[in-house]
Amino acid sequence: MYKLNILSYDLTLIEKMNDIATIQVKKISEKDIINSDCDALVISNQIININTVLSIKNDNIKCFYLSNCDDEFKNIDLAMLKVKNIIVIPPKRTVEQIIKLIIDNMYNISNENNVFSFFGADSKVGATSICQNTAIELSKRHKNKNILLLFLDGQDGFDWVKKENGNKSLADVKFILKNNLLTQKNFKDNCYTLRENLFLLMGETNIKDNVYYHQNEINELIQFCNNIFDIVLIDAGNTMNLQLRMTYSALINSDNKILVTDQLPKSYELYSKGKEQILTNLKIDNFKFIVLNKYLKSNTLYKKNEIIEKYKLPILCTIPFVEFYEQAVIEKDSTTFCFDSKYKAEILSLIKYIESKVKLPYVEKVKKRMFRIKKSKVIN
Numbered sequence: 001m002y003k004l005n006i007l008s009y010d011l012t013l014i015e016k017m018n019d020i021a022t023i024q025v026k027k028i029s030e031k032d033i034i035n036s037d038c039d040a041l042v043i044s045n046q047i048i049n050i051n052t053v054l055s056i057k058n059d060n061i062k063c064f065y066l067s068n069c070d071d072e073f074k075n076i077d078l079a080m081l082k083v084k085n086i087i088v089i090p091p092k093r094t095v096e097q098i099i100k101l102i103i104d105n106m107y108n109i110s111n112e113n114n115v116f117s118f119f120g121a122d123s124k125v126g127a128t129s130i131c132q133n134t135a136i137e138l139s140k141r142h143k144n145k146n147i148l149l150l151f152l153d154g155q156d157g158f159d160w161v162k163k164e165n166g167n168k169s170l171a172d173v174k175f176i177l178k179n180n181l182l183t184q185k186n187f188k189d190n191c192y193t194l195r196e197n198l199f200l201l202m203g204e205t206n207i208k209d210n211v212y213y214h215q216n217e218i219n220e221l222i223q224f225c226n227n228i229f230d231i232v233l234i235d236a237g238n239t240m241n242l243q244l245r246m247t248y249s250a251l252i253n254s255d256n257k258i259l260v261t262d263q264l265p266k267s268y269e270l271y272s273k274g275k276e277q278i279l280t281n282l283k284i285d286n287f288k289f290i291v292l293n294k295y296l297k298s299n300t301l302y303k304k305n306e307i308i309e310k311y312k313l314p315i316l317c318t319i320p321f322v323e324f325y326e327q328a329v330i331e332k333d334s335t336t337f338c339f340d341s342k343y344k345a346e347i348l349s350l351i352k353y354i355e356s357k358v359k360l361p362y363v364e365k366v367k368k369r370m371f372r373i374k375k376s377k378v379i380n
Helices: 011-018 050-056 078-083 095-106 127-141 170-178 184-188 207-212 215-228 245-252 265-279 304-311 325-331 334-339 341-357
Strands: 002-007 023-027 040-044 062-066 086-089 115-120 147-151 192-195 198-201 231-238 256-261 289-295 315-320
Touching (some): 002 011, 040 095, 050 062, 050 086, 062 095, 115 127, 115 215, 115 245, 127 147, 127 192, 127 198, 127 334, 127 341, 170 207, 170 215, 215 231, 231 245, 265 304, 289 304, 304 315, 315 341, 325 334, 334 341
Parallel strands (some): 002 023, 002 040, 040 062, 062 086, 115 231, 147 198, 147 231
């Protein structure tokens, strides 16, 4: 039995932790911290601040510190947290997410969900087109797997889908979402089927209505989608969308975050500001790698090595700038890019990564050989 001592005003958290059979939960007061007889502590910053915890807790006992303040650790040496055996639970997490973080750490659980969020350093870096082309190619390669493309960037997201093909949106599931009435059928009924196994849910069509979605609702939506689809790809928008609950919820609820950027200094500057002010504080800056899009060989744009150094991330794939980009925009057809062999090869690198993460077999596409029939020579 794992002994957990909790110092928090959150009665729901305490009650739900009590419901876990393998954990013995004890509610304690501040004076009990110094001589706690337990395997781990859970301490809320609403009762004790981090400086006090660092000063009084036993170094040998693990401590989960519940933070609800973005800049609480501004002047804290993070090495001290490690020495003092303190794990920070970042802000904006629900009770369920807090419990999952604690349980996963306690039992060294490292299972990742099948949710992949594509996040742009800036707008117009191409996160939407890359996300959609990845979804299309995955659905072609794995016809027995159901794939969902979810738009949570505060826009309708159908930049690359002809409008007449998609009339339903996130707004159409708002009522059933808010009233806990989501079912597999009524959700899929509100999706546009781009292919037999590829579903797209258009984002909020009315910009001002984005504020009406609570973080818990978006959390539940993503968890629901993760349970009924084999792979969920999310267009999470870009740094400029971070004021939206749905964007940071997409990043919080995804174990696989992919950063899309280009070579422009402006893209890095905006991302850097967002990382410093929001992403790091919410502990959602743990991107796996960079997808470098619209790449051009140029003396005036950032080189690959400069991008790696600035973003402190590896580049998984370098997608070239395609000459017929404007044509694709006008036709609303992202698959036009795939006529470029280099583009297609780089997207394949991204697909291989996703296949390996969700343990799907790699499908080698065999080119069909063309046979020419030789006419027999007639000898007179």
